[in-house]
Amino acid sequence: MSLEIVVCVKQVPASTRVRLNAATNTIIREGIEMMLNPFDAYALEAALRIKTSMGGRVTVISMGIPSAAEILRFALGLGADRAVLLSDKRFAGADTLATAYSLAAAVRKLGTWDLIFCGRQAVDGDTAQVGPSLAQKLGIPHLTAVSRLEFLSPQRILCEKMTDEGYQEVAMELPALLTVVMEINTPRFLSLEGYLETLGAVVEIWGADDLDLDPSRIGYDGSATWVMSTAAAERCKNGKEIDGSPQEVAAKILETLTQQGWQSLTSEDRHE
Numbered sequence: 694m695s696l697e698i699v700v701c702v703k704q705v706p707a708s709t710r711v712r713l714n715a716a717t718n719t720i721i722r723e724g725i726e727m728m729l730n731p732f733d734a735y736a737l738e739a740a741l742r743i744k745t746s747m748g749g750r751v752t753v754i755s756m757g758i759p760s761a762a763e764i765l766r767f768a769l770g771l772g773a774d775r776a777v778l779l780s781d782k783r784f785a786g787a788d789t790l791a792t793a794y795s796l797a798a799a800v801r802k803l804g805t806w807d808l809i810f811c812g813r814q815a816v817d818g819d820t821a822q823v824g825p826s827l828a829q830k831l832g833i834p835h836l837t838a839v840s841r842l843e844f845l846s847p848q849r850i851l852c853e854k855m856t857d858e859g860y861q862e863v864a865m866e867l868p869a870l871l872t873v874v875m876e877i878n879t880p881r882f883l884s885l886e887g888y889l890e891t892l893g894a895v896v897e898i899w900g901a902d903d904l905d906l907d908p909s910r911i912g913y914d915g916s917a918t919w920v921m922s923t924a925a926a927e928r929c930k931n932g933k934e935i936d937g938s939p940q941e942v943a944a945k946i947l948e949t950l951t952q953q954g955w956q957s958l959t960s961e962d963r964h965e
Contacts, residue, residue, distance in 0.1 A: 695748045698743060699809045704727045738880040765777075794830060795904065809828070
């Protein structure tokens with residue numbers, strides 16, 4: 694059995710100190726240190742383990758500025774077989790909907806695929822929307838927050854999904870898309886041999902014209918959502934340490950909040 698696996702990865706800022714475009718309120722990605730989105734490292738590891746155990750080919754795809762090719766070379770060094778970067782000024786400022794539209798066109802251009810992996814979310818946006826949106830545009834089933842995966846047959850998988858209440862087991866037919874959480878595995882390190890392979894690794898560059906995209910559905914102008922404003926969270930420098938039993942600490946917190954104007958709920962309020 695040989696599986697065609699696609700992994701969607703993203704380059705994100707390696708620091709919380711970022712600059713924003715004054716016109717679009719989006720992150721300026723040029724000129725800052727970048728890294729592979731942490732959740733995507735687990736998605737890539739999941740794909741590579743399947744390749745090792747069952748055979749197949751792993752293709753990594755990303756959309757971003759030219760420097761994003763570095764994380765794709767890193768993926769090739771870890772064991773991926775092919776890397777494609779969607780890079781075009783017309784992609785700039787894309788929201789999750791426009792990003793999923795462009796990625797779906799790229800996946801279709803690859804031809805056949807059995808399984809698509811995404812990290813649950815990107816740490817620079819935390820929307821967790823691209824994976825499910827991509828699956829919807831491809832017309833395939835998807836499952837989010839996957840923490841365990843096993844094959845029941847060559848075209849059927851059993852997944853463990855994290856929920857707020859615990860875990861849920863779901864069986865799915867392929868092709869399918871999975872977004873994974875960090876509990877699914879431990880990503881491998883880049884070996885010296887792998888690093889040397891990255892030096893000459895070839896990353897394919899696809900622009901908007903290569904994908905036959907509708908210009909009105911890509912980039913900032915094709916986005917359905919926009920960032921209207923941003924603000925840094927204010928830090929409180931007047932912290933206070935409270936000692937005592939849990940009941941005493943709770944009482945002191947309630948007293949402090951009441952002094953600051955907060956109103957406590959009565960039993961009647963809680964049942965309304």
